[in-house]
Amino acid sequence: MKLDPVDAVVVGAGAGGGVVAFILAKAGFRVVLLERGREIPFAESGHDELRSQRTTVLGNAFGPDDENHSRMIRSPFTGRYVKTLPSEGGYNNVAACVGGGTASYGAMAWRFHPKDFKMLSAYGLVAGSTLEDWPITYEDLEPYYEKAEQEIGVSGKAGSNPFEGPRKKGYPMPPLPFNKEATILAAAAAKKGWHPFPIPMAINSVARDGRPGCIACPHCVGFGCEVNAKNGTQNTVIPRAIQTGNCSLVTEAVAKEILTGASGKATGVAYFHKGELQEQPARVVVVACSATETPRLLLNSKSKLHPNGLGNHNDWVGRNLQGHAYSGAYGLFEEEVFDGTGPAARVAMCDFNHGSEGVVGGAMLANEFIRLPYLFARNVRPPRVPRYGPEFKKYVRTYYKRTVGVKGPAQEMPLWENRVEVHATAKDHWGIPVAAITTRRHGQDALTGKFIAERAAEWLKAAGATETWLQVAGLNGTGGQHQAGTCRMGKDAKTSATDAYGRLHSVDNVYVADGSLHVTNGGFNPSLTIMALGFRVGEQIAKDWRKA
């Protein structure tokens, strides 16, 4: 059915799309915000480790569901495709619900380091990688980081991280207090001459905006918040967008393709809703579906004038998929360090984000979120401990509360071969070709990962760990929850998918507003950067497409 035309249709109500919808609705645009998932109330997701965003063994409480959303994952080594479900490893899942990943994320709210925007200038060419500078600098994005921190709500301590780029304004809330392990780690880091500080979090440390402060429960990353103290787009900008009266949110709306007219411009979006195909005409289309689903939608939007998919005149759509080469270390302690308080990840340092010998980029290092029992038993064990039997059980029992993890999202080198395509034959429930994903890591990532893991172990030892072991990222890549890079921004239309404002080079009324835009992915969790880009892209659209 053809619906009444609107000014803008935004596909994807996650970190980027929620922000763009808010900016446009506030600017007076009539906006339709499409989301393939739905709202997930806390009562439904609860505190169930086995269905959390981190442990999807019994399905993912935040979507997508296994029945309708498979993908084809291709081995970079054998070329073989394997049908993969959302609850299975390797799927590259982010979530499919109102708020997207921000409904259940750990909520670290990082600004990227100024050098993260200039990786090519800082490090030079890396053989085999498409490493490049962003078309914008930290200074260009700084005002938008500030908007994201204020609108979404971030707690933190301005000035406590000496490596952070200059900021004009402090955080709207003081930092959450340190837990026991953060207290121990912070003292040890300071003694080493490093620079520990409280992690900025999109979590209320005090009541704000009619929602309470954090109650320090141990179920944070991977869960919805029981008291709604965690701030994502689902409880901030999206309701504010709707409140303007200019934005309608349509959930369980599965985008099929972006429609184009005779001139090649987009005319709207076709989507399935409750079994019916709908056409939403719009002057502007914003694609914010994640670094996997955004290129999938563009590549599935083929027409005579766009035979290779929308915006894909140069084969750059879907390329350079990257995530993070997460690496770190665990340490065992003589005393109990687990105090059961969440979000647990409380202390970080940025001493190793840049400028280390033999490393391209690096990562911030932070203590881990609480290791819940199943994941602890499965993944957190020194190599000397067997994986089952009496000794294993004794280890789990003795050390569950005496283990600290420190790790960092090590920067990955972007690779041209790492890509999202649409599969030739595999289709989803609605008959739409599924995403086919190929990723592997560059050899440099293993060096960066090892370096970061060794610093993590050094930190743990300084804090009194009696035994440490490393976990270094392997060669099998995954965009994972931090997926990025597949519609790179750039000044040169030959070597990027969008301009510096997220507008497709080859279609002037289609914009991208998610992690796909990232040229490189920084040594940090990417959500605040995605939100900041959302503010910047949204404001630009409001300027470019202002009503006459």
Add this chain to the structure above:
Amino acid sequence: MPMTRREAAAAMAAFVLPLEAQGPADPPKLGFFTPNGAKLIEIIANILIPPDEFPGAGDAGVAFYIDKQMQGPLKHKLEVWRAGLFTFSSVAKHHFEGRSFLLLTPEEQKKFIDRIAAGGVPALRPIFDLIYDLTLQGYFGSSEHGGNLQQASWKMLRVEDVMGGVNHSNHAAPKAGER
């Protein structure tokens, strides 16, 4: 000696009832596991996480967990599961010259599991890895899913006060702004 299809089906039925024969899931009653199938899982789970002052994984209801989930979210693994258990029982029988795994001495059972875990019986590695993962899930996950009876593992870890599941939370409702 290769089995006929009929023999294979009969051997498989010794562990898992056909789907149409299942009653409604009502843990801790078994839904589609036969008593022998459940027994096999209990034995292996108790080798993986053996009883001491705290229950072993078999005693803590891992078989109930698997039984319940194979009829729910893990339905897509059902065929792999059935085939894996069948392979397990037949390879074990072959290995012990016709004796069923269930009838071996505990020492023999443990030795056989050790051998599989060490890679000595490649054909059984996939089903072993699946049983292993499901055992950890059933033992350490919320008891709402059928395992972790009486929160046995959470009590062992001394976290029963702070862990939650789908339908309950152990935290008192906070007042706005309180922390």
